[in-house]
Amino acid sequence: MSFMLREIHEQPDVIARLVTEEQSSADKLAREIERREINFIIMAARGTSDHAAIYGKYLLEIRNKxxxxxxxxxxxxxxxxxLKLDRALVIGISQSGQATDVAEYLKRSKEFGALTAAITNEPGSTISQVADHTIxxxxxxxKGVAATKTYTSTLAALYLLSASLSQDVSHAERQLKRCAEAIESAITLEGYCADRAExxxxxxxxxxxxxxxxxxxxxxxxxxxxxxxxxxxLAYSAADFLHGPIAAVHESEPCFLCAPPGKAYEAMLDMARRLSERKAETVIISSDDEILSLATTPIKIEIDVEEELTPLVYIIPGQMFAYFLAVTRGYDPDRPRGLSKVTLTR
Known part of the structure; x- marks a missing residue:
């Protein structure tokens, strides 16, 4: 089994372990945020970690104001x-902990008065040495160059921090355990994704x-x-997609839609209908049969979780599909061309 596929399979255990090991770290950071009366947050990250930061933006703004x-x-x-940062929390996210520009951002933010935190997979790494707190x-x-388990565990770490800030830890622990079960269920789509990749x-x-x-x-x-x-x-918010890019969709154009239940579902259902009218080739990931009926390739998620945790579950078919498409094309997903596990930018 390749590194990437093995690490996709490890994700339920990783989420369960993080819940057990890092709740106290999230609590300590949350209490310091309260003590210092922090009123805004900046997240510094690159690549996959930046996508996790976008999740954190939605979560902390919606749940924690x-x-x-x-x-x-x-x-x-x-x-x-x-910058004036004396009332700010700056969170640096880097799976390797070696991102030089993220470390520099944390260091300079600290000099300008910010409370700083790191989310990383590597204890003792550069960003954890710079930051005041580490999760x-x-x-x-x-070992896989394409991050999988470090992405979902970063999302889980942000969810724990949000729950600590709202003092809703018991609920969060229960929901993350259910999320781990939903990820386990999504992994059973492996054979289906392998078949459809062709x-x-x-x-x-x-x-x-x-x-x-x-x-x-x-x-x-x-x-x-x-x-x-x-x-x-190209990736788009459904709202942004309607402001121009949808005009470029032609017949048989591949369009992948992630459409879990929740407040964004109706917008995604409308998008699926519009793309169907344009005879696009749609791959739809959802638990809802109505939107799945519009798909060229439906991918059904069997276990629902609260909307805030759906990104941890809905990325699993995406990871699987990427892996099997690479294999189908004769590529080695563990050795993508021109890439290394750690990318240093400034």
Whole structure:
């Protein structure tokens, strides 16, 4: 079994382990946020970690009423800007903990008065040494170049922090355990994804669309397909997609939709109908039969979780599909061309 596929299978255990090991770290950070009367958050990340940060933005703004911005590290690394950050929390996210621009952003933010935190899979890494607080992913060594288990564990870490801030830890622990079960169920789609990948062997471009909490899922799925199968699919929020890009959809254009139950579902159902009218080739991930009936390739999620946790479950078919599409094309998903496990930028 390849590293990537093995690590996809490990995700339920990783989530369960993080809940056990990191609740106290999340609590300590939450109490310091309260003590210092933090009133806004900035998240610094790149690549897959940046997609996790987008999830954190939705979560902390909706559940905890804290405005969240996504950092542009170059304001420090290239432009040497100065910011007023004495009431800010700056969270650096890096699975390896070695992202040089994220570490620099944390360091400079600390100098300007910010409370700082790191979310990483590597204890003792650069960003954990710089930050005031660290939440570890407990994913174990991730050998696959395309991140899988460190992504979902980062989402779980952000969920734990949000729950600690709202003092709803018991509920969060129960929901994360149910989420681990839902991920286990989604992994059983492996054979189905392997079979369906052949249909998309020659796919070169298209779109991945979702909305709300799962905007990050669209971004991450498009990235996984690019990393492993070298496709050029573009990811969009369903709302943004209607502001122009939908005009470019032609007959048989591949369009992947992530549509869990929740507040964004009706928008996704409308999108599926519009794409059906345009005779697009739709791959729809959902638990709802109505929207799945519109799909060229339906992918059914059998276990529902609360909307805030659906990104942890709905990315699983995306990871599986990316893996099997690469294999179908004769590529090695563990050795994507031009990529390494740690990418250093400034």
């Amino acid at each position: 804290l405005p969240v911005a996504l950092a542009d590290p170059s304001i420090f690394t290239l432009y040497s800007a100065e 570890l992913c407990h994913a174990g060594a991730e 249909r998309y062997r020659f796919m070169q471009d298209g779109y991945v669309i979702s909305r709300g909490f799962n905007y990050c899922t669209a971004l991450e799925m498009a990235l996984k397909l690019a990393e492993t199968s070298y496709t050029g699919l």
